[in-house]
Amino acid sequence: MPPRHDIAHLGHVELHTPRLEESVQFCLDFLGLREVGSTDHSVYLRAWDDYEHHTLTLTQHEKPGVARTYLRAAGDDALYRLVKQLEQSGLGRGWTDGEEGYGPTYLFADPDGHEFGVYYESEWFTPTVETVPSLKNQAEAYPTQGVGVRRLDHINFLGRGVQANRDFVRDTLGGMITEQIVLDSGEVAASWSTFTNKGYDVVYTKDALGLSGRLHHIAFATDSRADILRACDIALEQGVYIETGPHKHAIQQTFFLYVYEPGGNRIELCNAGARLVLAPDWKTIDWTEAERSKGQAWGLKTIESFHTYGTPPAE
Structure with a gap:
């Protein structure tokens, strides 16, 4: 089923962190985001080529995890x-x-309990005098610190049941299912869906601990694989914990690096933009248990924490 295109794209994400100041510093120093505003308990940050007011909200909370995921509608209708x-x-x-920079927002939840907001009215970002870009077709000047991630790319949720969430994204939100993992039992263990021409915007992965409403990771896009290799050296210098990578996924063929920010949330750096799904009659790719047991594209075995760790952490 082709996307209905009522949703234009993944907009921005609010994450909880128990270490707000350190999480903000990670975003500034490692990711290369810029701070554009704050409240008593939240800080707004943006990637340099996202056109909207902000990309990420970090909010002080007892435990890490995803607070809310925002989607921009394609218009008022x-x-x-x-x-x-x-x-x-x-x-x-x-x-x-x-939130600041965004108009009226309709809140809803997926079948697993993750909270979303959908909106249309949006304040396009206006750069400061110091961050006016040299090229008029980008939102802000290229950052000189950190990795310099370009934009928010996708979000991966952990859920008790993947199939109900997958069907909700397809049937209610109008997304397209591009790839999925189907176990020998017939159960769907993971699903990748898109609202755009990217391979995926929203992912659901079965929570190995049987919990609901948790986050696996959010991902930021880089310009090239070389940026991700450079990110490894920056992580080494800044003491950022690398969980796995750099390597290439078999599913969606994304070149990746996974790190943890100080509050405990998993962050992916990815170079996924070269692979687009242009066919309106795309046939969903099913991956079997045997195929997934081979590991990632070049043979790297998936580490145990990738299957078991999510935020908020299990008690």
Whole structure:
């Protein structure tokens, strides 16, 4: 089923962190994000080529994890079509004021309990005098610190049941399922879906601990594989913990590096933009247990923590 395109793209994400100041510093020094605002308990940060006000909200909280994921609708009509479908699904939670830079936002949850917001009105980012880009077709000047990630790429949720969440993204939100892992039992263990022409925007992975509402990771896109290799050296110098990589995924063929930010959330740096899904009649790729047991594309075995660790951590 092709995307309905009522959702334009993944907008921004709010993460909880128990170490707000250190998490912010990680985003500035390692990722190369810029701070664009704050409240008493939250800080707004942005990647240099995201056109909206901010990319990431970090909020002080007892435990790490995802607080809310925001999706931008393709227009006012698309927004109200989505709201109608969400209300009919029974998962709608009602309207709220948007975060700074964003208009009225309709809140809802997926079947697993992850909270979302969908909006259309959006304040395009205006750079400061110091960050006006040399090239008028990018949102802000290229950063000179850290990795210099370009934009938010995707989010990967952990869930008790993948199939219900997968079907919700397809049937209610209008996404396209591009790839999935199907176990020998027939159970869907992971699903990759897109609203755009990228290979994926939203991923659901079965929570190995049987928990609901947790986060596996959020991912930021880099310009090239070379940026990810450079990120390894920056991580080494800054004491950033590398969980796995650099390497290449078999599924979606993404070149990757996974690190943990100080609050405990897993962050991926990825170079995924070269592979696009342009076919409107794309056939979902199914991966078997035997195929996944071979590890990543070049033979790297998936480490145990990749299957078991999520935020908030299990008690």
